[in-house]
Amino acid sequence: MKIVIGSDLKGFKLKELIKMHLVQLGYEVKDLTPLKGNNYYDATLKVAEYIQANKEDKGIMIDEYGVGPFMIANKLKGIICANLFDEHSARMTRSHNNTNMVTIGSGIVGDRLAEKIVETFAAANYDGGRHQIRVDMLNKMC
């Protein structure tokens, strides 16, 4: 499992922090927007399309509010993306929804909390079982 990450300009600084945090924890992290100046629409599509093609990986997208990337990513087939602002949801959504991508708003979530959220999401596993019917439903939608 690899973690791919992207951001727009406003999310760039938090993206760098998160990347460092995940690398320190031993994860393989691939930065899809290593240079500044991406807009969140294109950056989100980069991360989401990567996840569509690499189903074992997890995606992270950072902009100022997390809202635009959430709307964009979840329009794509097979993408199950959560806008996160708390650790409890970070674990629950992977274990129940089989979430394969998350967005975080750097203007809403502070650096320490954001690090804990991605750390929790990265470590969490999908429970399967009864939850699979809902995931099947989501994946039949767009």
Place this chain on the structure above:
Amino acid sequence: MKIVIGSDLKGFKLKELIKMHLVQLGYEVKDLTPLKGNNYYDATLKVAEYIQANKEDKGIMIDEYGVGPFMIANKLKGIICANLFDEHSARMTRSHNNTNMVTIGSGIVGDRLAEKIVETFAAANYDGGRHQIRVDMLNKMC
């Protein structure tokens, strides 16, 4: 009504942003820790003691978690201090608790959210009435 603000080193950047935001909104803001390098214990006492002496003013203290300053400030007579991370509490706590000081953790709350929280707290007014019995109780405590 004046707003006095302080921070430790980790809260310095957010303190500067908040100061700018409040000044732009037309508030008179007094920075009690204009230079970097304060620790949160001393900075909190500066803000809290200023509020003890100037009861019409409101205080704001920024460090990484808001927790230490909350513990310190609320040990002082007449200080009613909230650690804030949401706008709804920012309004409710002024109107119900007559809160005269707030702490914010820069590692927990993002910049845009922090601006909205202080903006809401700065604009809010105490309701008085039945709430005064609780405020009297708090103020009889240490």
Place this chain on the structure above:
Amino acid sequence: MRVSIGCDHIVTEVKNHLVKYLENKGHEVVDNGTFDKKRTHYPIYGKKTAEKVTLGEADLGVVICGTGVGISISANKVKGARAALVGDIETARYAKENLNANIIAMGGRIVGVGLMENIMDVFLETEYNKTPEKEEIIKKIDILGGNEEQSNNENFFDEFMEKWDRGEYHD
């Protein structure tokens, strides 16, 4: 306003509380269920609630489940839906003002009811602040995905319900 609302069985009582809150504020509420605590599946209610909005039967939508994630994703996968999953007021304000979000989603086990009420108030009150740039990005979101077969199709999930009834999904 006419508000379409939906939830799963984890947070039915929270949804009922919000329905009452909205009605007391003078809004007309279309309650898409679920109506009890019997185990069900959030995509059914996310899709139903969002389609009321995209098909013009309601002005805005509110969806909640435990974390808000599952139901918000299913709502957002409806053509024309732009759902915002939030835990704070400012994100709700931003979503309406900039992306003309038409569905607000919250976690009934994550956000307290007082904050939820305030988030809904701000989401309903905030006006979309239209500019050519915002129109452009909204258009680029709306052309993504979409699926003619699923639209307003009550039988879209039937294959999975049958599999469920056969006991093929188990822990």
Place this chain on the structure above:
Amino acid sequence: MRVSIGCDHIVTEVKNHLVKYLENKGHEVVDNGTFDKKRTHYPIYGKKTAEKVTLGEADLGVVICGTGVGISISANKVKGARAALVGDIETARYAKENLNANIIAMGGRIVGVGLMENIMDVFLETEYNKTPEKEEIIKKIDILGGNEEQSNNENFFDEFMEKWDRGEYHD
């Protein structure tokens, strides 16, 4: 663990939920009330809950009111109490690890019950990570304030209750 818990009348049902949750996890809970929805005053329950902790009758305390603010302040004004008002897990972890916080406070109308449960779990599990620097700052917090007269004094607020009963506090 032995957990002291208290709330005001705005969130009694949330407190009752947390009591059950803690008991199911094997903790012994000292419930300081309030026990119904009759209007009362948060400092009474904040003080009572915190004193159980500072006087050694409980290991840790949990206090909730609408926003968590009022009751957490009254708890923190008890000599030896170090209360943390939180809306997220990481702040609870930090407070225990670094400041050996002995009371956790949350807003029952701000934080959802699922997140509250998780915050309590982490607060109870996290160990204080003792260092000379942390001991120093804790000592500097503990010497502040304090009030011999208020300690374990059930009649400390009587003057205000009498004034309340005379109808002198009104909206």
